[in-house]
Amino acid sequence: MLFAAVQIVLGLLSLFLSGVLAAPPTSTSGSSDDQVVLGGTFKKDREYENGELPPTKHTLGWIDPRLKGGRLIDYTSDDLGExxxxxxxxxxxxxxxxxxxxQTYVKSIGFNRECLGLHYGHIHEADLGDGLGRKEEQFLGRQHYFPIMGTCWESVRGGHHFRAWRQNGTDANSGAWFIGAxxxxxxxKNHMIVEDGYNRGRNYIVDRAxxxxxxxxxxxxxxxxxxxxxxxxxxxxxxxGIEQDGRVAILTIYRL
Structure with a gap:
């Protein structure tokens, strides 16, 4: 049994490393011809369209990043984000x-840190309107398919993942986590997002939580x-260029 488990682990590691070495770098600007960039979309005097409303005040347990010039799309480039x-x-x-x-909690819903602690892919940034400007992702979790090196399998075969940032600057020190799933x-396929992948990733986490x-x-x-x-x-x-429905899930997680 132990020998078989070791063989499986070594096989997965080999597959993961071969995928990393063989795949070309992911383009941070995306590869779809129908992507539409933000341009001046996030100016204060802009018009709100497609269901977006002006920034919300007096929220409980989090602060709308847009109140202080942030946004609820991260940055994969200056023009695009998730x-x-x-x-x-x-x-x-x-x-x-x-x-x-x-990190402990996400294990309970089927995620873990990246395979062997190695990051493959582009580092995203986010501006949560907390005075810290654009900051790099603090945590990336991948679907944990099985107990031994389960996130390595997600890195190779794809699946669910998320990036997380904590809103903790002096301008908006709520302590809330903002997650892009x-x-x-x-x-x-260079870890491209599947069709409807942003909605699917969000719903997957919400269902388990x-x-x-x-x-x-x-x-x-x-x-x-x-x-x-x-x-x-x-x-x-x-x-x-992946469509998403504009809905955000606000989770309040209680210890039982």
Whole structure:
């Protein structure tokens, strides 16, 4: 049994490394001809279109990044990005609001850190309107298919993943996590997002969080509030030209 397990692990590692070495770098500007860039979309005096509404004040457990010049699309380039389609409210279990706690919690819903701690792909940035400007992703989680090196399989075969940033600058120190979730193709396709992949990635996490989860004696269950108006519907400014529905899931995660 042990010998067979070692063979499986070595085989996955070989497949992962061959995919990394063989695949050309992913273009951060996307490869779809129908992508529409943001241009001047995020000016204060702009018109709000496609379901987006003006910035929201007095929210509980998070602060609308747009109030201080941020946005709910991250940056893969100066013009394009991916939607921040989940917010973990600061009203959640305080442990989850720490980086260590976040890493523990996501294991309970089927995610883990990247394969062997190695990052393959473009580093995204996000401006959460907290005074820190564009900052690099703090945590990237990949679907954990099985206990031993399960995220290595996701890196090769594709699946669900997310990037996370914490809103903790002096201008908006809510402590909430802002998450960009999606479902991606395998490494041979440079981890392009699948059709409807932003909505699918968000819904995958929300379903598992609201079902309830546990990890090493800690149990959690989330409530979800669906928000519209924080993002435009459609694909304007969205990496890979993938349509998304503009909905953001606000999760409040309680320790049971």
């Amino acid at each position: 939607p921040l389609n989940i917010i973990i409210s600061a009203e959640s279990d305080p442990y989850i609001l720490t980086e260590q706690g976040m 999606s479902e991606e193709m395998d490494s041979s 609201t079902e309830g989860s546990h990890w090493k004696g800690m149990w959690w269950k989330a409530n979800v509030e669906w928000r519209e108006g924080l993002l435009e519907r459609g694909k304007r400014g969205v990496n890979h």
